[in-house]
Amino acid sequence: MTSLRRAALVGNPNAGKSALFNALTGARQKIANYPGVTVERKAGRLLLATGEEIELIDLPGSYSFDATSPDEEVTRALVHGDFDGEAAPDVMVVVLDAANLEQHLVFAQEVIELGRPTIVALNMVDLAQRDGLTLDPDALSQALGVPVVPTVAVRRKGLAELTAAIASAEAAAEADHSAHPRPHLTLPERRLAARNIAKATILSQSTTRRLHAGLDRILLHPWLGPPILFALLFVIFQAVFAWATPFADGLEALAGLLAELVNNTVPAGIFRDFLTEGVIAGVGGVVVFLPQIVILFAFILVMEATGYMARAAFIMDRLMASVGLSGRSFIPLLSSFACAIPGIMATRSIADPKDRLTTILIAPLMTCSARLPVYGVVIAAVIPNTKVWGAIGLQGLVLFCLYVAGIVGAMVVALVLRRSVTAGRASGFIMELPRYQMPRLRDLAIGLWQRAWVFLRRAGTIIFAATVVLWVLLTFPQAEPGESQLDVSIAGKVATAMHVAFEPIGFNREMTLALVPAMAAREVAVASLATTYAVDSEDEAQTEQALREQISARWTLPTALAFLAWFVFAPQCLSTIAVARRETNGWKWPTFMLAYLFVLAYVFAGITFWCATALGL
Amino acid sequence: MGLRSGSAPNMKLEALERGKRATIISVDWDAIAPEEGKRLRALGLDEGARIAIAHRGVFGGRDPIAVMVGRMTIAIRRVHAAAMVVEPA
Ligand SMILES: Nc1nc2c(ncn2[C@@H]2O[C@H](COP(=O)(O)OP(=O)(O)OP(=O)(O)O)[C@@H](O)[C@H]2O)c(=O)[nH]1
Numbered sequence A: 001m002t003s004l005r006r007a008a009l010v011g012n013p014n015a016g017k018s019a020l021f022n023a024l025t026g027a028r029q030k031i032a033n034y035p036g037v038t039v040e041r042k043a044g045r046l047l048l049a050t051g052e053e054i055e056l057i058d059l060p061g062s063y064s065f066d067a068t069s070p071d072e073e074v075t076r077a078l079v080h081g082d083f084d085g086e087a088a089p090d091v092m093v094v095v096l097d098a099a100n101l102e103q104h105l106v107f108a109q110e111v112i113e114l115g116r117p118t119i120v121a122l123n124m125v126d127l128a129q130r131d132g133l134t135l136d137p138d139a140l141s142q143a144l145g146v147p148v149v150p151t152v153a154v155r156r157k158g159l160a161e162l163t164a165a166i167a168s169a170e171a172a173a174e175a176d177h178s179a180h181p182r183p184h185l186t187l188p189e190r191r192l193a194a195r196n197i198a199k200a201t202i203l204s205q206s207t208t209r210r211l212h213a214g215l216d217r218i219l220l221h222p223w224l225g226p227p228i229l230f231a232l233l234f235v236i237f238q239a240v241f242a243w244a245t246p247f248a249d250g251l252e253a254l255a256g257l258l259a260e261l262v263n264n265t266v267p268a269g270i271f272r273d274f275l276t277e278g279v280i281a282g283v284g285g286v287v288v289f290l291p292q293i294v295i296l297f298a299f300i301l302v303m304e305a306t307g308y309m310a311r312a313a314f315i316m317d318r319l320m321a322s323v324g325l326s327g328r329s330f331i332p333l334l335s336s337f338a339c340a341i342p343g344i345m346a347t348r349s350i351a352d353p354k355d356r357l358t359t360i361l362i363a364p365l366m367t368c369s370a371r372l373p374v375y376g377v378v379i380a381a382v383i384p385n386t387k388v389w390g391a392i393g394l395q396g397l398v399l400f401c402l403y404v405a406g407i408v409g410a411m412v413v414a415l416v417l418r419r420s421v422t423a424g425r426a427s428g429f430i431m432e433l434p435r436y437q438m439p440r441l442r443d444l445a446i447g448l449w450q451r452a453w454v455f456l457r458r459a460g461t462i463i464f465a466a467t468v469v470l471w472v473l474l475t476f477p478q479a480e481p482g483e484s485q486l487d488v489s490i491a492g493k494v495a496t497a498m499h500v501a502f503e504p505i506g507f508n509r510e511m512t513l514a515l516v517p518a519m520a521a522r523e524v525a526v527a528s529l530a531t532t533y534a535v536d537s538e539d540e541a542q543t544e545q546a547l548r549e550q551i552s553a554r555w556t557l558p559t560a561l562a563f564l565a566w567f568v569f570a571p572q573c574l575s576t577i578a579v580a581r582r583e584t585n586g587w588k589w590p591t592f593m594l595a596y597l598f599v600l601a602y603v604f605a606g607i608t609f610w611c612a613t614a615l616g617l
Numbered sequence B: 001m002g003l004r005s006g007s008a009p010n011m012k013l014e015a016l017e018r019g020k021r022a023t024i025i026s027v028d029w030d031a032i033a034p035e036e037g038k039r040l041r042a043l044g045l046d047e048g049a050r051i052a053i054a055h056r057g058v059f060g061g062r063d064p065i066a067v068m069v070g071r072m073t074i075a076i077r078r079v080h081a082a083a084m085v086v087e088p089a
């Protein structure tokens, strides 16, 4: 089979390229209402009406082929055929925001100038309508000299027409291989032309008061905006505990029932121990945090879909500037609350290399969702579920403080780095603030389902594998009667040796042991503790106990707090290190990151333990 | 730069009152980092652009600034606005 013909989606950031890509190929790429979401080239298959397939490529948004940031460079290189030896795409699909033609037409002209077969997808016509614009696609087509197809990517409108237009452009490309470059215009010329073309395309515009101006007056208010953002973050962490509790309790009860069932049906022996201690206690101990993770993501997804995320960056810019960063770093850092990996990837939209490096180095300090189970289980075990100042849950408050500790830590680290290893000119903040949109329920549901599925898959694969290995190491060699299983096992011996280094900061042996497999994935710390205590339990009733109860019976408060402090700063998981290596092209920075985070974690866990002990907690 | 009859005197964009419309008449690109200059031009913040300041600063500070250009709102820093001379409409 000859290689597939290829079409690429290009256009300004936030035009809806990825939304179109998903609609056309059935892919599930991330879409969100702020510029700079896509930072990599992604490919999918588009089925034409003839039954033929072509490869469709989704690209990072770009303002010009004269790239200023790493993500724009991906687009430039791919379109010009300099991307990893990949040939230039045969057909260009320019995606325009119909409600902002004057701006989007500037880059569109640059693409059309290439002289390749080009289609224009006039996207977001629904938003143009909302803003009171009536457009004439034929006039646009005439002015640009290429076919124009009106679309609404998120409502799947105009897809068949767009596919047909791509197919005929593709057929034309096959018949005539030579490009027909058009005269090259300068930027001011293009801008002038864009203005004129937009004028010719817009048949009428009514001055409907735009929704977003009113919202911004409140949300970007110099004195109201910051407290609103802060309050919102506060509510999120309260909700993570308060709303999740009934569901988490249900899942916990289910795990208990399952353990009981296994104990009653499977004959006693090594296999039953494996099921109850390894699988149910270990993996089950992690899965009960699904509701909390879903709630956290629900908030993040809503912030992303509405367009509030870019406003949060605006509000945070001042603070970020004081440590030598810009609001542009805020979005990658906020994504790092989900996971540091997409967070580090998202730094590609930061133009300044030093700025970008600093952001990569502090991304792991943002508490990722994988750490939520660790915080969750320890907080639930040692912090009473009471209310302070009326309605605020103490547990949620502690969780909020841990997140804040990570953020403050990141800011201080950035301040130090910007004055030492990543010193350089302070960079600016230039960002388009997208129009507000109502989040679509279906997109939210799909997004949540995806996150939940990723979490469950991790539980079934890497967390399961790490737990099984740990269980084996904890179970063999088997203890003689009278001996403690933990003392004689291989893992126990390793933990005893390591414990020397961690005893000064108040860690017990089980905690020390949990740190090792947690490098595979943070949640494994929870699975590891659960399995360790299950193996160490005297009887079945104790094995069936929730980890929370085990911890609350076995740990002192200073020890528990030290463990939490450790995880605020703890060296990140292996996949984060791998991504940092790829994005910084070498081992130098990941090694540095690992070293400084380890030192911070140790020092802060120590300080927490000593202070808590001194206070007599 | 001289005054044109009938219009307010030229001023730095930085000093423009919130909500007032103005036209950018010159930009001191040397005062702006080259990459940032490129990005500003790509977003249409260039000589001849008709703009207005929508929001300015948080907590009494004067950074960042949200500028309206056409149908877009763009966040920039004060240093950028200080390099732009505008003529109020
Ligand atoms: N109302 C409306 N919203 C749309 C349409 N197409 C996309 N969106 C929304 O616009 C936002 C941006 O869409 P994306 O597909 O992420 O945009 P993109 O061009 O891939 O953006 P980058 O990856 O940042 O370059 C999302 O919130 C989408 O839900 C449309 O036709 N109508």
Ligand SMILES: [Mg+2]
Binding pocket: A017, A018, A019, A030, A031, A037, A038, A059, A060, A061
């Ligand atoms: Mg995209």
